[in-house]
Amino acid sequence: MLHVQGDLCDTKRTFLANRLQSTVVAAQSDIETQDEAWDSLLIRQVEFNMIACSFCGLAQRIVPQHRISLSLHGISSDLNNRVPDCFSADRFSEALLSACRMYVEDCSRRNLITSNISILVVVGKNEKNIYDQRALFGCLLLKNPKVNVLYHSFDYLKTGLKLDVNSRLFVDNQEVAVVYFRTGYTPDAFPDDETWDVKYQLERSLAIKCPCIQYMLANTKIIQAAISKPKYLSRFFNPDSSSYLNILSTFAHQYTLDEEMGISDSTEIQYVINDCLLRPDNYVLKPQREGGGNNYFGEELVQKLKSIMNHSERKLYVLMERIQPYIFENSILNSTSASGELNVKKMVTELGIFGAILACKDEIFLNEFSGHLLRSKPLESNEGGIVAGYGCLDSPFLV
Numbered sequence: 001m002l003h004v005q006g007d008l009c010d011t012k013r014t015f016l017a018n019r020l021q022s023t024v025v026a027a028q029s030d031i032e033t034q035d036e037a038w039d040s041l042l043i044r045q046v047e048f049n050m051i052a053c054s055f056c057g058l059a060q061r062i063v064p065q066h067r068i069s070l071s072l073h074g075i076s077s078d079l080n081n082r083v084p085d086c087f088s089a090d091r092f093s094e095a096l097l098s099a100c101r102m103y104v105e106d107c108s109r110r111n112l113i114t115s116n117i118s119i120l121v122v123v124g125k126n127e128k129n130i131y132d133q134r135a136l137f138g139c140l141l142l143k144n145p146k147v148n149v150l151y152h153s154f155d156y157l158k159t160g161l162k163l164d165v166n167s168r169l170f171v172d173n174q175e176v177a178v179v180y181f182r183t184g185y186t187p188d189a190f191p192d193d194e195t196w197d198v199k200y201q202l203e204r205s206l207a208i209k210c211p212c213i214q215y216m217l218a219n220t221k222i223i224q225a226a227i228s229k230p231k232y233l234s235r236f237f238n239p240d241s242s243s244y245l246n247i248l249s250t251f252a253h254q255y256t257l258d259e260e261m262g263i264s265d266s267t268e269i270q271y272v273i274n275d276c277l278l279r280p281d282n283y284v285l286k287p288q289r290e291g292g293g294n295n296y297f298g299e300e301l302v303q304k305l306k307s308i309m310n311h312s313e314r315k316l317y318v319l320m321e322r323i324q325p326y327i328f329e330n331s332i333l334n335s336t337s338a339s340g341e342l343n344v345k346k347m348v349t350e351l352g353i354f355g356a357i358l359a360c361k362d363e364i365f366l367n368e369f370s371g372h373l374l375r376s377k378p379l380e381s382n383e384g385g386i387v388a389g390y391g392c393l394d395s396p397f398l399v
Contacts, residue, residue: 133151161202169207
């Protein structure tokens, strides 16, 4: 999403990935399904991600690779339609360039003369997903080779950034138009006050942030639980509209564990806790964390739930109805495959829908679908994160 927030004199941008899952119960969106007749499948939203949405670069590149693989195995009929195109890297790079142009226009309105502008990518110390980032910015540089791309960690920026009197951001004496965060969504990314100060300086600068701090807060599990409730969803959609009913039908049931949040009442909370203790496999316990590997399932969920129920820590968790996915067999090739051999396993999938938005207050300049990401994971895996080692990149095959 790209968002220009006039009150803070900021222009901000964020990519949105909405995870959906297809299920017989009523989706960084994801789609899963339960093993029933196809005509009974419905869509469930797992969550939406507005923080460091990964794999827009590799999602575009994986499509031709899968088409080639299918051709080598004798499946060549109408591949371009059966394995749909994905232009996520192109769409995101175009959104980044649009944000750069908006930054220049914003500076011009302030009578500020911009120099050669740059995009700052804030990365972790030991960045693992560099190829995805390079694929994205490779597309960007093909579209506009004049835009400079800087890659720096929070540690480097402790001494490498400065703001001028007009709050313009400079890194290595280069003016930054857009700050794209690929880190900063886990507690260990902020080990000291100096790192927090870097984050503060970036947020208060004129540069466009992807995402800005407001979107990071809107991305929390608590907010997602709130939006799944009719009284909060109706703030954004007319309750009498078909859009409202369609969106509401995609949400899995979500509950906070403390009624002070104003999302779940005491009766509802007590009922779902009792039911969860009896049938833990029907639920997942989510903390306010990102990055994969943080959720609780099964017996581990029961023990965690018992340990927090009489403590204020319970306010930090959301208990969500567990989506039962459609199960199928698929071949998987990853770093654990011996000698490049394919492993045939029972798998489930999550379909992520990318989107980009560029806005200022209530005015939206860009709001578009920006591609898809299909992730497959073994049935026995509770988590689906690819970088975390749980899932793999995949492509839809339309039948």
